[in-house]
Structure formats: structure tokens, C-alpha cells
Amino acid sequence: MADQPQEQDAAEVPEQRIPTVIADELHIVYRVNGAKTGKGSATAALSRILRRGEQRGVRTVHAVKGVSFVAYRGEAIGLIGSNGSGKSTLLRAIAGLLPAEKGRVYTDGQPSLLGVNAALMNDLTGERNVILGGLAMGMSREQIKARYQEIVDFSGINEKGDFITLPMRTYSSGMAARLRFSIAAAKDHDVLMIDEALATGDRRFQQRSEERIRELREEAGTVFLVSHNNTSIRDTCDRVLWLERGELRMDGPTEEVLKEYEKFTGK
Ligand SMILES: Nc1ncnc2c1ncn2[C@@H]1O[C@H](COP(=O)(O)OP(=O)(O)OP(=O)(O)O)[C@@H](O)[C@H]1O
Numbered sequence: 001m002a003d004q005p006q007e008q009d010a011a012e013v014p015e016q017r018i019p020t021v022i023a024d025e026l027h028i029v030y031r032v033n034g035a036k037t038g039k040g041s042a043t044a045a046l047s048r049i050l051r052r053g054e055q056r057g058v059r060t061v062h063a064v065k066g067v068s069f070v071a072y073r074g075e076a077i078g079l080i081g082s083n084g085s086g087k088s089t090l091l092r093a094i095a096g097l098l099p100a101e102k103g104r105v106y107t108d109g110q111p112s113l114l115g116v117n118a119a120l121m122n123d124l125t126g127e128r129n130v131i132l133g134g135l136a137m138g139m140s141r142e143q144i145k146a147r148y149q150e151i152v153d154f155s156g157i158n159e160k161g162d163f164i165t166l167p168m169r170t171y172s173s174g175m176a177a178r179l180r181f182s183i184a185a186a187k188d189h190d191v192l193m194i195d196e197a198l199a200t201g202d203r204r205f206q207q208r209s210e211e212r213i214r215e216l217r218e219e220a221g222t223v224f225l226v227s228h229n230n231t232s233i234r235d236t237c238d239r240v241l242w243l244e245r246g247e248l249r250m251d252g253p254t255e256e257v258l259k260e261y262e263k264f265t266g267k
Contacts, residue, residue, distance in 0.1 A: 020071050021069075021070070021108070025068055025102065026102075028098055028100060029063070031058050031059070062246060064086045065086075067247070071224070072222065074221075075222050076217050077237055077239045078233035078239070078240040079091070079227075079241050080227070080230075080258075080261055081249075086243045091226060094107065094193060109190035110191075111191035114184040121168065122167065124167060126163060126165070126166065129168055129183070130152065131148075134187075137184070147186045151182045151183055151186045152182075157179055174202070192216055192223050194223065194226065206232065210236050223236075225237060234255075237254050240254045244264075
């Protein structure tokens with residue numbers, strides 16, 4: 001090999017930050033069909049006359065309004081904000097599940113959204129779902145086989161009996177969430193987005209999950225975590241995006257943003 005730059009260079013050159021997700025003035029609008037009620041009533045007829053210019057029976061919800069940020073490899077980013085502020089919508093848009101009304105999202109690779117696009121089937125056993133989920137994430141049968149036990153152990157599903165051979169519909173919502181997280185966490189993701197998954201497990205499972213999130217970051221991925229639990233955010237994230245009414249209200253180091261957010265919520 002030719003002369004490699006020496007360590008001294010590595011120390012002087014600022015660490016290169018590789019962007020994984022770029023949101024550029026992103027707007028997301030939901031269109032709800034047939035949202036109006038009382039179709040035959042006089043008031044409905046009147047309102048139809050008054051709204052003549054509008055598209056009939058379609059209402060719009062502007063859920064994300066001009067959000068811009070750049071996420072880098074190795075970052076764990078918390079998404080916070082009141083109910084309905086647009087956190088889940090933003091994640092779904094990053095995952096490519098919702099089209100942008102205006103603006104754009106650029107991603108490095110295919111981001112995985114844990115919770116929503118986990119293709120698990122309630123009538124199949126946990127065992128079959130581990131295989132199905134693994135295949136859906138692009139793992140080979142051999143890779144899944146090699147990690148199967150690890151996934152089941154991580155989920156803790158079998159701690160109270162042989163639940164993994166029972167259909168998923170027999171699981172509590174916490175157990176199902178644990179299994180989903182365990183399947184998703186078995187793969188190294190470029191961008192992993194987790195929507196409230198940590199809220200459902202017990203404290204021990206939360207600690208295991210937080211540990212795994214740290215590992216995923218070290219494996220050069222980017223992790224997004226939506227949570228209403230400020231402790232989970234503090235324990236796992238180094239940066240926080242705060243959304244309110246669809247707008248990005250603050251983007252910065254976890255402590256700084258949480259301090260303002262806690263003032264806002266009065267906690
Ligand atoms: N499928 C949908 N169709 C129409 N409107 C939607 C849909 N999903 C969400 N919304 C609306 O978009 C806005 C943002 O919702 P979103 O679920 O992204 O918020 P959130 O911050 O994740 O909320 P929460 O903390 O309660 O989970 C809300 O006004 C909500 O009513």
C-alpha cells in the first residue's frame with residue numbers, strides 16, 4: 001500500500017460527517033375523503049354551496065410544515081412534541097411511506113421504520129414471524145437461522161413459557177412490540193426509526209433496547225426515536241428535534257432542547 005496519511009492527520013482533520021437523511025423544506029399533507037357527516041342534512045347542503053370552489057368531501061391535514069434538517073451517521077436523534085405534532089408523520093415520510101407535498105427527503109439507503117412497516121402477521125406464530133420479518137428486511141434464511149435464538153432471547157417472549165410457538169394474536173401489545181423490536185434490531189440498519197417501541201416494554205427490556213440502540217449507532221447507523229418518555233430520550237439520544245403543530249421548533253443537543261420542551265409542557 002502507498003503511504004497512508006499518518007495518525008497526526010487523523011487528529012487534525014475534523015471528523016468527516018456522513019449525512020444519512022436530509023429533509024429539505026418538507027411538507028406533508030393528508031387528504032381525508034368523505035370526512036363530512038350528515039350528507040343529506042340542510043346544513044350539509046348549505047356548506048356544500050358555501051364551499052363550492054373546494055374539492056368535494058376532501059379535507060386536508062397539513063401535518064408537517066417546512067421541516068429541514070440533516071442527520072448524520074452515528075447519531076441517535078430523538079423526536080419530541082405534543083400529541084399530533086407530526087412526529088410519526090415525519091418518520092413515515094422519511095421511510096418513503098408518504099409522499100411529500102412540497103420539498104424533499106433524501107436518504108442514504110432504505111430507512112427501516114420499526115412498528116409500522118413490520119410485516120408481521122397476527123395469525124402466524126412468533127417463530128414464523130421472526131422468519132417473515134427477517135425476510136422482509138432482506139435477510140437470507142441462513143442469516144435468520146443464525147440469529148433466530150438471539151432474537152427470541154432478546155425479546156424475552158419465552159421467559160414465561162413457550163410463547164414463541166403460539167400465534168402472535170395471543171401476545172399482549174407489549175410482547176408484540178418487544179418481538180417487533182427484536183426482529184428489527186437483529187439487522188444492522190443504515191437508518192433505523194423507532195416509534196415509541198421503548199414505551200411498551202418493561203424497564204429491563206427498555207435497558208436492553210437502549211443498549212442495542214447504542215450498538216446500532218456504533219455500527220455507523222443513524223437511529224431516530226419517537227418518544228413521550230423524556231428519560232428514554234435522555235438515555236439514548238444525543239440530539240433532539242422538537243416538532244410542534246408540524247413545525248420544527250428546535251433542533252439541538254438533547255439537554256438544551258429538553259430543557260425548553262419541559263418549560264413548554266410545564267414539567
Ligand atoms: N392517516 C391520517 N389521515 C389524516 N390525518 C392524519 C393521519 N395520520 C395523522 N394525521 C394527522 O396529522 C397530524 C400529525 O399526526 P402524527 O400522528 O404525525 O402526530 P404525532 O406527533 O406522532 O402524535 P402522537 O404523539 O399523538 O403519536 C395530526 O393532526 C393527525 O390528526
